[in-house]
Amino acid sequence: MLKKPKIARGTRWAGYVCSLFGWLALSNIALAGDVSREQFFSSTLGYDYPYTIYLPDGYDTAATTPYPVVYLLHGSFGNERDWATRGNLPQVADRLIEAGHLPPAVFVMPGSRSWWVDGHNEAARSAFFNDLLPHIETTYHVGTTRPLRGVAGLSAGGYGAVNFALERPDMFAAAAALSPASYVPVPPSNSSANRHPAxxxxxxxxDRALWEQLNYTAHLEPYRLQVTPRPNAEHSDTPPVPLYISAGRSDVYDAEFHARQLRQAMERIQLGQVRLDLYPGGHTWRVWRASLPAALNFMFQHVGASVEPIGE
Known part of the structure; x- marks a missing residue:
């Protein structure tokens, strides 16, 4: 008669420990947000518009309230995968949401061949507002009003995020610009803007005239008129868009100087609603990864702040 083999106590405990760590690993995977690359046909562009999307853990299309959504714009000659693969957006979002610093939120990382402008190569700005936003808002359970939207970007994407917020303060509750390529009066000679098809x-x-026509300086006065209360009014119809700015102290494009200029221009309009953080480093992902948590924490003081928690 065959006897049942005896399992040593140490071996048995090793099995329990392995099972426990395996369960924990699976739990960590289950708690992570879902990241996927998608696309849809853009009638403005005449071709497919790519984007990467982050959906938080437990994303529920039947949730009682829609999810806050932040649009993250990439830099010059970048693409829709940059924020997820190089910027660590999924890991940062997972960590901040799990810690309770951010509500469960959706992050959309679109791709563009332009500087987020209607430039010489494509109508990126028009495609963003006329095609991307409606597509996202009909495809996913995200906010369709100002209190639930934010926009951010790095370098050329920071240029775009600032412009979008100034042009349409009625659409965004907050904005962030990491090392924004919002150069005044024109880009430095080593900037890729000088050779970008846009x-x-x-x-x-x-095209210097086009640059000056599209840069944030051209939007400041119309923006001021929109967000400044009229005489005898306590509040304006459209509130200012709180703005987070960051830059590396050794940026080869002198981003610190231009970031300070941007802050000064914005503080003349909305004192106390602009934050500038400076980091050691240059015009690199190291700086952008370092400043991303602070940028998101700043933005979510305003994005979704007046909305009830998502749930049953």
Missing amino acids: FLNEQGQF
Whole structure:
């Protein structure tokens, strides 16, 4: 008769420990948000519009309230995968949501061939507002009103985020610009803006007039008029958009100087609603990864702040 083999006590405990760690690993995976790359046909562009999307753990299409949504814009010659693969957005979002610093939120990381402008190569700004936002808001259970929207970006994406917030303060509750390429009066000679198809005219030359027409300085006065209370009014119809700015102290494009200029211009309009953080480093992902948690924490003091928690 065969006897049942005896399992040593140490071996048995090792099995329990392995099972426990395996369960914990699976639990960590289950708690993570879902990241996927998607696309849809853009009638403005005439071709497919790509984007990467982060959906928080437990994302529920039947939730009683829609999810806050932040649009994250990539930099010059970047793509829709950058924030997820190089910027650590999924890991940062997971950590901040789990810690309770952020509510469960959706992050949309669109792709563009432009500087988020209607430039010489594509109508990126129009495609963002006319095609991407309606697509996201009909496809996913996200906010469709100002209190539940934010916009952020790095470098050229920071340029775009600032412009979007100034042009449409009625649409965004907060904005963040990491090392924004919002150069005044024109980009430095080493900036890729000087050779980017968005700003090259038919002769292949940098279009200074277009740059000045599209840069944030052209939007400041219309923005001020929108967000400043009229005489005898306590509040304006459209509140100012709180703005987070960051830059590396050794940025090769002198981003610290231009970030300070941007802060000063914005503080003249909305004192106390602009924050500037400076980090050691240059125009690199190291700086952007370092400043992303602070940027999101700042934004979510306003995005979704007046909305009841998502749930049954």
